[in-house]
Amino acid sequence: MSQGLREQLSALMDGELSGEQTRFLLRAVDADAGLARSWTRYQLASAVIRRQAAFVPVDPDFAERVMQAVSRQSPASGYGVRILRWAGGGAIAAAVAVIALVANRPAVERSTASVAIAAVPAAPAQRSQNVFMPIAPSFDYAQPASFDTTVIALPRYDQRLRYADGSMPGAQAPYVLLIQPPQAPAPQR
């Protein structure tokens, strides 16, 4: 067991080893189980000096058992997740494009119609003022990223700009809370 490799283990403990050196060191640990045992003793000494941990009894084969179980697992590589994320990102982009297309179509049709009618004198104040119509919030049930079992219900409000006649121009309104909190009833005399 080379002194240089043990010095690298010590530097790795302190986060002072480069990525490349870490890669080579891990290969060396693979080939020499003594290095892994040195690592555990270094960790023990460090914990004692920092007064972080007491000597907790652990089965001497514990780490080996875990690693045997791990070796039966598919690798925890991030590549699969990255591919899924990439594919997911593409799907989201496509969905957004479709929504934008569908949402903008009525506005285009309306503008075409208004050009056709432009020759006819418009009746005054046909179009009412834009208002934001509150609607009852629905609830998204979101699971936090942690392993906690808590489920959080998040209110979701329709953010679309609506005219008083209920039509929607397709544009997105700024994100504002549209519902006022309930008022306390006035005291009766």
Added chain:
Amino acid sequence: MGDNESDLALVERVQKGEKRAFDLLVRKYQHKVIGVISRYVSDWSECQDVAQEAFMRAYRAMAAFRGDSQFYTWMYKIATNTAKNHLVSQGRRPPADDIAIDDAVQLDGGMRLKDRATPEHELMRQEIEQTVFATVEQLPEDLKTAITLREVDGLSYEEIAEKMDCPIGTVRSRIFRARDAIDAKLRPLLADAKVSEP
């Protein structure tokens, strides 16, 4: 630089498919994790099984770990959830007196197991502590200062180099020599131990 950087470097290697890096994480945290689980599961052997399950879950979820929190904080959550799920699956109720994560990660994970430790384990613990502190005391001054600045004060190699007015390479070497000296005393002590070192 420190513990978290070291953990993140290992996590990154695990995410790239190097299982040995996970072995080093298991060896580093096995005692802390078992200590945490012992708050929920009192039987020693059962505790080890639940800890193994917790590490397996961590391994399976490793690809999703993005370093937003410290590795141990993340591992702690997995360990507590695994212990609670284990109790529920056994028809037992998990304790209500949960400790906040921020406090718990600072606590000595082995408190409960330490309380229930056999006289053999307790003797071993005392021997280990005495050996480590006695060895540190006997180290040459430059090694003692370097290891103390690193382990007790948590300084980086660069900061230690500044304090000790020497190159970073010398700091790295001094810290290693200090650890190696302690290791030389611990090795025979742990060779006959029926339980592994953390």
